[in-house]
Amino acid sequence: MNQNIYIVHYKAGNIASVMNAFARLGVHARLAARPTELKNADKLIFPGVGHARPAMEVLRASGMDEAIANFKGPVLGICLGMQLMAARSEEGNMEGLGIFPAAIRRFNGQPKIPHMGWNSLHDLCGPLFGGVPEGSHAYFVHSYYMPDRADAIARCNYDEVFTAAVAHDRFFGLQFHPEKSGQTGMTILKNFIAL
Amino acid sequence: MLTKRIIPCLDIKNGRTVKGVTFGNLQDAGDPVELASRYSEEGADELCLLDITATLEGRSTFLKVVEDVATAVSIPFTVGGGISNEKQVETLLSKGADKVSVNTSALLDPGLITRLSNAFGNQCVVVAIDARYDEGKWQVVSHAGTKPTGIMATKWAIEASDRGAGEILLTSFTADGTRNGFSLDITREVTQNIPIPVIASGGAGNPQHFLDVFTQAQADAALAAGIFHYGIVRIEEVKTFLKEHGVAIR
Numbered sequence: 001m002n003q004n005i006y007i008v009h010y011k012a013g014n015i016a017s018v019m020n021a022f023a024r025l026g027v028h029a030r031l032a033a034r035p036t037e038l039k040n041a042d043k044l045i046f047p048g049v050g051h052a053r054p055a056m057e058v059l060r061a062s063g064m065d066e067a068i069a070n071f072k073g074p075v076l077g078i079c080l081g082m083q084l085m086a087a088r089s090e091e092g093n094m095e096g097l098g099i100f101p102a103a104i105r106r107f108n109g110q111p112k113i114p115h116m117g118w119n120s121l122h123d124l125c126g127p128l129f130g131g132v133p134e135g136s137h138a139y140f141v142h143s144y145y146m147p148d149r150a151d152a153i154a155r156c157n158y159d160e161v162f163t164a165a166v167a168h169d170r171f172f173g174l175q176f177h178p179e180k181s182g183q184t185g186m187t188i189l190k191n192f193i194a195l
Numbered sequence: 196m197l198t199k200r201i202i203p204c205l206d207i208k209n210g211r212t213v214k215g216v217t218f219g220n221l222q223d224a225g226d227p228v229e230l231a232s233r234y235s236e237e238g239a240d241e242l243c244l245l246d247i248t249a250t251l252e253g254r255s256t257f258l259k260v261v262e263d264v265a266t267a268v269s270i271p272f273t274v275g276g277g278i279s280n281e282k283q284v285e286t287l288l289s290k291g292a293d294k295v296s297v298n299t300s301a302l303l304d305p306g307l308i309t310r311l312s313n314a315f316g317n318q319c320v321v322v323a324i325d326a327r328y329d330e331g332k333w334q335v336v337s338h339a340g341t342k343p344t345g346i347m348a349t350k351w352a353i354e355a356s357d358r359g360a361g362e363i364l365l366t367s368f369t370a371d372g373t374r375n376g377f378s379l380d381i382t383r384e385v386t387q388n389i390p391i392p393v394i395a396s397g398g399a400g401n402p403q404h405f406l407d408v409f410t411q412a413q414a415d416a417a418l419a420a421g422i423f424h425y426g427i428v429r430i431e432e433v434k435t436f437l438k439e440h441g442v443a444i445r
Contacts, residue, residue: 139270
C-alpha cells in the first residue's frame with residue numbers, strides 16, 4: 001500500500017524496533033522530529049519507553065505535542081506514547097496531550113512491578129484487532145497504566161483489569177508493544193496500515 | 196494472565212553462537228540470527244544475547260549481530276556483556292535491543308544501575324547476578340564467575356532492585372552446565388525478597404526443571420542455552436509440558 005507512515009522521533013522512542021516491525025510488513029516508515037516534517041504524513045506512530053516527564057518536555061520543546069494532537073490522519077500511540085496521549089499521568093505528576101480523557105496511574109499492590117512479559121488480551125473490538133483471536137498474548141512492559149474505560153478496545157488483567165488498548169476518533173493507543181508481540185503484534189500493525 | 200517466560204540465551208563470540216561446557220571449552224552452536232529466528236518461531240518469549248568477545252573487533256561484529264537479530268525477530272531481547280556506561284546502552288538500544296544486562300560493572304560501580312535506570316527507564320535495566328554455593332552460603336561471583344566477592348546474592352539482589360533494576364537475571368554458577376535442574380533454594384530466596392521479576396538461569400536439563408523453578412521457586416522467567424542449541428529439549432516441548440501442568444504459558 002502506498003502511504004507515508006511517520007514515527008515521532010524523540011529521545012524516549014524505541015525507534016529501531018518500530019521501524020523494523022514496519023519493514024517486515026513491507027512499509028518503510030520515516031522519522032519526524034519536527035512538525036514541518038509531517039507535511040506528507042498519512043499516518044503517525046507515537047512510540048515511547050522510559051519516563052513520562054522528560055519525554056513530554058522534549059515533545060513540547062519541538063512543538064510535536066501539538067502536531068500529534070492536531071494530526072489529521074490515524075495516530076497510533078504505543079506504551080509511553082499512549083500514556084502521553086492521556087489527560088494526565090501520575091508519573092512525574094504531569095499533564096499529557098489530553099486526547100484520551102483518562103488519568104494514568106501507577107500500579108499499586110501488584111506482586112511485581114513493572115508488569116513485564118506476555119499477558120492475554122480480552123474484549124477485543126474494532127478494526128485494529130481484526131483477525132486477532134480473543135485471549136491472544138501481547139508483550140507488556142510498564143509500571144503505569146490506564147484504568148479500565150468504556151472506550152477500551154482491549155483489556156488486560158494484572159491483578160486488576162486495565163486498558164490494554166483504547167480508541168478515540170482517529171487516535172489509537174496500545175499499552176503493549178505490537179512491535180515486540182510476535183505474530184499478534186504484526187497483525188495489529190498490518191490492520192493499522194490498512195485503516 | 197501474565198505468563199511465565201522461556202528465554203533462550205545465545206553466547207556470541209566473533210559473530211557466532213558458542214556454548215562452553217566449562218569455560219574455555221567453547222563449541223560452535225550456529226549462526227545467531229538463524230538461531231534467534233528459529234527460537235522465535237518455536238515460541239521463545241524473549242531472547243538474551245551475551246557478548247563474550249574480548250576484542251574491539253569482536254565488539255563491532257557483535258553490534259551487527261544485535262542489529263540483524265532486531266531486524267529478524269519480533270520478540271523482545273536483552274543484550275549483555277561488557278556494558279559499563281550510558282553511551283554503550285544508547286548504541287545498543289539504537290540497534291534495536293530492548294534491555295541491557297549489567298553484571299561485573301554494576302558490582303564495581305553500583306551507581307551505574309541508577310544512572311541507566313534514570314536515563315532509559317528501569318524496564319530496560321537487567322542486573323545479572325552470578326551466584327555460587329560456598330560453605331553453606333550463596334555468594335556473588337564476578338568477572339564471569341572467576342572472582343568471589345564475599346557479597347551474599349540475596350543482599351545484592353535487594354540492593355540492585357532498590358537502585359532501580361527492572362529485573363534480576365539470577366544465574367546459579369553452581370548448577371550452570373550440569374543439566375541437573377535450577378538452584379531452587381537461592382532462586383526462591385531472591386524472588387521472595389524483591390518486588391521485581393526474576394529470571395532463573397543455570398542448570399536446566401528437562402521440562403520438569405522449568406516446572407520446578409516456576410512452581411517451587413516462583414521465578415518469573417527461566418533461561419537456558421545449551422539444551423536448546425543442541426536440541427536436547429525443544430522450547431515447544433517445555434511449553435507444552437508446562438501447560439499440561441497448569442502453568443500460564445503463551
